[in-house]
Amino acid sequence: MSGSAIPSSVQRIAVLGAGHVGPVIARIALDAGFEVAIAASGSPENLELITQVVMPGAEARWAADAVAAADLVVLAIPLHRFPALDPGLLAGKLVVDAMNYWAPADGVVPMFKGQEVSSSEIVQRQLSQSTVVKSLNQIAYQDLEDGRRPAGSPDRHAIGVAGNDAGAAKLVGEVIDRIGYDPILLPSLSAGRILQPGGPIFGAVLARSQFELAIRTTAVHA
Amino acid sequence: MTTSTTESPRETTGGSTPFPLVLGLDTFGDHEHDARDRPLSHAQTIRNVVEEGVLAEQVGVDFFGIGEHHTDDFPMPAADVVLAAIAARTQRIHIGSAVTVLSSDDPVRVFQRFSTLNAISSGRAEVILGRGSSIDSFPLFGYDLADYEDLFEEKVNLFAELRKGGPVTWQGNLRPSLNNQDVVPFTENGPFPAWIGVGGSPQSVVRAAHYGFSLMLAIIGGSPARFRPFSRLFLQALEKFGREPLPIGVHSPGHVADTDEKALEEFWPRWLNIITKMSKVRGFAIPTMESFRFEVGPQGALFIGSPETVAQKIATNLKTLGANRFDLKFGMPGLSPASVLKNIELYGTKVIPRVRELLAD
Numbered sequence A: 001m002s003g004s005a006i007p008s009s010v011q012r013i014a015v016l017g018a019g020h021v022g023p024v025i026a027r028i029a030l031d032a033g034f035e036v037a038i039a040a041s042g043s044p045e046n047l048e049l050i051t052q053v054v055m056p057g058a059e060a061r062w063a064a065d066a067v068a069a070a071d072l073v074v075l076a077i078p079l080h081r082f083p084a085l086d087p088g089l090l091a092g093k094l095v096v097d098a099m100n101y102w103a104p105a106d107g108v109v110p111m112f113k114g115q116e117v118s119s120s121e122i123v124q125r126q127l128s129q130s131t132v133v134k135s136l137n138q139i140a141y142q143d144l145e146d147g148r149r150p151a152g153s154p155d156r157h158a159i160g161v162a163g164n165d166a167g168a169a170k171l172v173g174e175v176i177d178r179i180g181y182d183p184i185l186l187p188s189l190s191a192g193r194i195l196q197p198g199g200p201i202f203g204a205v206l207a208r209s210q211f212e213l214a215i216r217t218t219a220v221h222a
Numbered sequence B: 001m002t003t004s005t006t007e008s009p010r011e012t013t014g015g016s017t018p019f020p021l022v023l024g025l026d027t028f029g030d031h032e033h034d035a036r037d038r039p040l041s042h043a044q045t046i047r048n049v050v051e052e053g054v055l056a057e058q059v060g061v062d063f064f065g066i067g068e069h070h071t072d073d074f075p076m077p078a079a080d081v082v083l084a085a086i087a088a089r090t091q092r093i094h095i096g097s098a099v100t101v102l103s104s105d106d107p108v109r110v111f112q113r114f115s116t117l118n119a120i121s122s123g124r125a126e127v128i129l130g131r132g133s134s135i136d137s138f139p140l141f142g143y144d145l146a147d148y149e150d151l152f153e154e155k156v157n158l159f160a161e162l163r164k165g166g167p168v169t170w171q172g173n174l175r176p177s178l179n180n181q182d183v184v185p186f187t188e189n190g191p192f193p194a195w196i197g198v199g200g201s202p203q204s205v206v207r208a209a210h211y212g213f214s215l216m217l218a219i220i221g222g223s224p225a226r227f228r229p230f231s232r233l234f235l236q237a238l239e240k241f242g243r244e245p246l247p248i249g250v251h252s253p254g255h256v257a258d259t260d261e262k263a264l265e266e267f268w269p270r271w272l273n274i275i276t277k278m279s280k281v282r283g284f285a286i287p288t289m290e291s292f293r294f295e296v297g298p299q300g301a302l303f304i305g306s307p308e309t310v311a312q313k314i315a316t317n318l319k320t321l322g323a324n325r326f327d328l329k330f331g332m333p334g335l336s337p338a339s340v341l342k343n344i345e346l347y348g349t350k351v352i353p354r355v356r357e358l359l360a361d
């Protein structure tokens, strides 16, 4: 990729994080026909067995190798580990921020503490050479796989996609759609605040209509 | 291990198990209300838990577990003390934590307390270690939530050393080292059973195998079947580390009453109340009746209903997961002692024999 953070299409996905949600994201991406690499903070050797059994078809790699080969990188690491992540690793990449910040349950992370802006805006500020889109953060890992529905199903669920770059958000929206959810595009990372913990959508598995209703009613009361 | 890696793990069952079937009960010391819905004292709730443990043995339950919690809804910070009281009044039932929040405890003290419990109960003690999804112990004991991974990793490592018996030499970053240190009381018959409670992280499954702990799958939301690959992962990881197979258990919440309707009616308002409080702490949207119905249904993680409904669901999931043990987390803050005792009685006299029957063929 030549400097631009937005590929023309997405075929290879790198998932950073092999805890609760990373492997589920890897699995549903594989099901949707993407090539998937997964990395944790250490050596891929530690992930080989997990990958083989829990996400057959994915490739365990060092984070740097997984990212280098990817069209899209999903950040599925705990937010308190993000400040130590080298932004250079993700330079020039389209990054889906699936992380959440909720101090009462996860502890205070100074980089994010007391900020008026959404957590993904801080992630974007830090990853100044990447294009950040917030998505895949709002549905709990235990619901993410079973919540999928084919396109056109009347009971299809929705996942929010927020980005400052409309082209990048659209691309991520296409990935979400292929995975099995209706993408709901939000016009900016700031607007993505609605997807955060404490908001009306976080942790819920909602149909598009319920999702849009929640956005409208929250906007009225904000 | 004969499992071929080419078959899709999502299509197969977790595998059969060589271990005997164990059917247990867990409580978090859920704060009970009297028949007129007034909260009992914490002290009375704790005394009731002792009676519940005694009743569990009488009706044929194999294991009684108490999970550490530190709130008004679950006033149960010293589960081992309560377990000791139950041990003194029972002969057969196994007793243990479900879970001990090891991250905010001292592994040496945990070992000593459970080794003492094992002495009192003549070898009936077990410990289930958890990282602590209930986070109230962290501020209480001055731990930083951002350290939870390191705390758990290091403390599990030390606990595994302690459990082997004999003088311990150990070095870590978060606790003073031990140098050829005796840790008493010594156990009479080797290490007592120890488990790691695992949510949905495959790395935790591998960690349990690495240290030689049994695997307790805590399934509290979503479809239990999605844990299938974890049983295989656990067995393959044990093999990789050169260990013999170890038991696999499932812990899930539920409630048994005479009929499905009665069980749902009793449980739903209490569950909604607690989940609403939890949603404020954790920042998630309050679940709907629709999501509750899903969890109660065949695909969900709540084991609620008549003895037949609950027994069928337990048997199905044990088979699917290749697990040999099921622990029902009974009670919910606000339920009355009468409905809790009824639940225990039905679980012991109806659910357990029925599950054994269903799994016999």
Ligand SMILES: NC(=O)c1ccc[n+]([C@@H]2O[C@H](COP(=O)([O-])OP(=O)(O)OC[C@H]3O[C@@H](n4cnc5c(N)ncnc54)[C@H](OP(=O)(O)O)[C@@H]3O)[C@@H](O)[C@H]2O)c1
Pocket: A016, A017, A018, A019, A020, A021, A022, A039, A040, A041, A042, A063, A075, A076, A077, A078, A079, A081, A084, A085, A098, A099, A100, A101, A136, A137, A138, A139, A140, A141, A142, B201, B203
């Ligand atoms: N759990 C959910 O239901 C859910 C749903 C949606 C979004 N999320 C968000 O996703 C993130 C992860 O949550 P989780 O529950 O999956 O956490 P988790 O179980 O603690 O897993 C964290 C994973 O991140 C890895 N990791 C840490 N630092 C890393 C680095 N610098 N590079 C690569 N990998 C690294 C860890 O690997 P090592 O062990 O090797 O360090 C581990 O595999 C959080 O921000 C959470 O808010 C969670």
